[in-house]
Amino acid sequence: MTHVLVTSISKKVPMLKAVRAAIEKTGCPSLLYGSDLSEDCIGKYFVDRFWKSPLLSEMPPSDLVDYCKHEGISVIFPSRDGELPYFAKVREYFMENGISIMVSELSSINNCFDKFLFYEKLSNKGISVIPTSLHAEHGWKDWVVKERYGAGSANIGLGLDREQAIQHAANMSAPIFQPMIRGDEYSVDVYVVADGSIKGALVRRRNKIVQGESQITSTETYPLLEQLCIEAAQFLKLRGHVIFQAFVDKDGHAHLIECNCRFGGASTLSIAMGLDSFFWFIIESMGGSLSPFPFQRSTKEKKMIRYPEDLIL
Structure with a gap:
């Protein structure tokens, strides 16, 4: 049992x-x-x-x-x-x-918690990731300032000029600077098997975001973005269910922003699409093979709306 x-x-x-x-x-x-x-x-x-x-x-x-x-x-x-x-x-x-x-292993988690290290590791590998700096020394037109460590969007500064970015950073514990990329925002759920192979990846467009989480999200077939996240997940030696955040700019170029090494608030949509992460992990933990349980992606795209619901006992 x-x-x-x-x-x-x-x-x-x-x-x-x-x-x-x-x-x-x-x-x-x-x-x-x-x-x-x-x-x-x-x-x-x-x-x-x-x-x-x-x-x-x-x-x-x-x-x-x-x-x-x-x-x-x-x-x-x-x-x-x-x-x-x-x-x-x-x-x-x-x-x-x-x-x-x-x-995942501690080193892999640290490479994701530390956004500057995340940038360094992936950029050195040639994986498309948003430019990230510890100093306001670039000529970007619009700036983003966020905390270097951890996930979430607390204290983030968006669409700032250079002077505003410097002022915003003064009130942060460990700020990092990035260019503001305007385009479509995506989450990509990936399941990595214990042996490091990829069981599946699924792209979700973040249609409406509230406090850093998708309130409305819809799936898309986007092989290039899937492959980008698969490559990053394997390079970072992640395991289990992880989520990448990415922007695709107006020219169609994808930029990885960060990775959360856990199941996310809107990741249940990916399960509904066939990315059966919890089931796969339980089977793995029981010593079973995942071969009989392939990733069978739904042929119909889905949209999820998150909302409060009452429970009457």
Whole structure:
């Protein structure tokens, strides 16, 4: 029996529903566990067992292993950027104890968390990535200023001139500078198998963005952008489900912006299109082959609208 734990569930109901569907697809009588720091989180109503967990920084890895063993949990899906380094550091130890975590190696995560390092690594490889600088020393017309580390768009400055960019950066802890690219914004979901091969990639146009997440997103067949992200994922040695953000400018040139090394808020659309990441990872964790489960992309493009919904108990 393979029980599954999703961490930091907060209000990530669509993700929890997708994990439950993957569990049911395996045909195993498994339970869905969810953990969070808050006893009052919304996600607790959408799991079979809820665990009010302590801070990871205050929990020795052996304690989490003991909890998983006691509850029969053998698969963990981290859902928050901040916990990825913790799980990357303990991934091998957990595997030795029969627990699989969908997380990349620490070096790979660091190459994505650090946006300047992300630029350096990919540009040196010849992969198209947005120019990024630690200093306001370029002749760009419009500037973007953002924090160097982590994901998200907090404190970002958009469409600034050089002087405004310098002023904006003064209030940031570790600013980086980029040119403002106007065009279409995309997310690309990629699933990387444990052996480093690519199971599938799917492109989503970000039609409406609210607080850094797609509220309306639609799929597109875009082989060149898929291949760009596949090449980057393999070069960075990522594993499991990851998401690239990219811009395609008015001349049709694609520029990678960043990579989130986890399942994203709107990635459920990719699952609906056939990119069956949770199911594939559970099968991998059970020692099974993914050969009988190919990526069968839907022939019909889909659009997803994210909206609040009531639950009456």
